[in-house]
Every structure is written in C-alpha cells, then in structure tokens.
Amino acid sequence: xxxxxxxxxxxxxxAAFDGKMYPLHLMEQVVEQLSETKMYKIALxxxxxxxxxxxxQWAAKYPLCSTIIGRLTFEEELxxxxxxxxxxxxxxxxxxxxxxxxxxxITLWGVTHPYAGFPPxxxxxxHAILSDREKYPLIPTSIYGNKFPTGYEAVMETxxxxxxxxKVNQLLM
Numbered sequence: 001x002x003x004x005x006x007x008x009x010x011x012x013x014x015a016a017f018d019g020k021m022y023p024l025h026l027m028e029q030v031v032e033q034l035s036e037t038k039m040y041k042i043a044l045x046x047x048x049x050x051x052x053x054x055x056x057q058w059a060a061k062y063p064l065c066s067t068i069i070g071r072l073t074f075e076e077e078l079x080x081x082x083x084x085x086x087x088x089x090x091x092x093x094x095x096x097x098x099x100x101x102x103x104x105x106i107t108l109w110g111v112t113h114p115y116a117g118f119p120p121x122x123x124x125x126x127h128a129i130l131s132d133r134e135k136y137p138l139i140p141t142s143i144y145g146n147k148f149p150t151g152y153e154a155v156m157e158t159x160x161x162x163x164x165x166x167k168v169n170q171l172l173m
Contacts, residue, residue, distance in 0.1 A: 007039060009040050044068065045089075046069050084098065086171055107119070108159055109129065
C-alpha cells in the first residue's frame with residue numbers, strides 16, 4: 001500500500017467473545033516479532049476506549065504500528081482494508097471484511113472452528129491457525145465463541161506467537 005517498500009498488515013486483536021480472542025500478551029509478542037523484522041507496517045484495528053488505550057500503547061512502543069481507532073470513518077477503514085497486503089484477525093468481523101476484498105487473511109481460532117461453517121470467504125484453509133484439538137478435543141464448543149466448557153479458558157494459549165509470525169512471513173515473502 002502506498003509507495004514504500006513495507007508490506008501493510010491489518011491486525012485486529014479483539015473479538016466479541018473471550019473464547020475467540022487470542023490472549024493480548026501473546027498478540028503483543030506477535031506484534032513485537034513482526035516489528036523486529038522492519039519489513040511490515042501494522043495498522044491496528046479495534047473500537048472502544050479500552051481497546052484504543054491498549055493499541056495506542058502498542059503503537060507508541062512499536063514504531064511501525066499505528067492504531068486507526070477513531071481516526072477513520074467506517075468507509076475509510078474499508079478502503080484501508082481493501083489495500084492491505086494481509087489481515088491477521090480472530091474469527092471475527094475484520095477477517096470477513098478483508099476476505100471480501102480478496103486480502104489474504106490469517107485467522108486464529110479458539111473454541112470455534114472453521115469447519116463449523118464460518119471461515120472467511122475464499123481463504124485457503126491453511127490460513128487458519130487452530131488451537132490444539134488434542135489438548136482440547138471438544139472444539140468447537142460453540143459456533144459463536146460464547147460458550148466453552150470448564151477447563152477451556154486457556155485454549156488460545158496453545159497457539160504459539162512464533163507460529164503466527166511464521167505464517168505471516170510465509171504469506172508475505
């Protein structure tokens with residue numbers, strides 16, 4: 001996007017339900033690892049005051065990151081998404097918006113699963129990074145991510161940040 005050499009990544013670290021959200025301390029590790037390459041610019045997506053506060057902290061800490069919360073209209077956000085080189089998202093709305101524009105979209109899956117019928121449209125199944133189904137055999141426990149059995153609270157922690165970074169690098173190099 002634009003005239004510079006960096007690839008643009010959209011990163012949407014939030015989801016409506018905890019069962020679909022990658023732990024923020026692990027997502028920050030992904031942001032750090034991607035930032036260290038100096039090959040990517042990262043647009044941080046989200047909404048709400050608490051989310052903006054956190055993403056502003058990440059943007060201050062990682063110079064190639066910028067938060068777009070409150071800076072763009074929805075139409076402008078869609079225009080930005082349509083020009084990304086890649087979207088990294090939970091099983092959430094931003095993944096589906098990016099996929100509509102044909103943007104390669106990596107999704108992280110917790111208690112939901114793409115085989116339940118809701119992967120981003122037209123995306124290669126290998127772009128879905130799944131939680132450990134051997135450790136958590138009841139996945140999917142919910143279609144929407146709003147229900148999970150006792151003991152499944154840490155399901156997303158089975159996704160290593162380096163696995164996410166590796167997939168990003170694989171798709172963008």
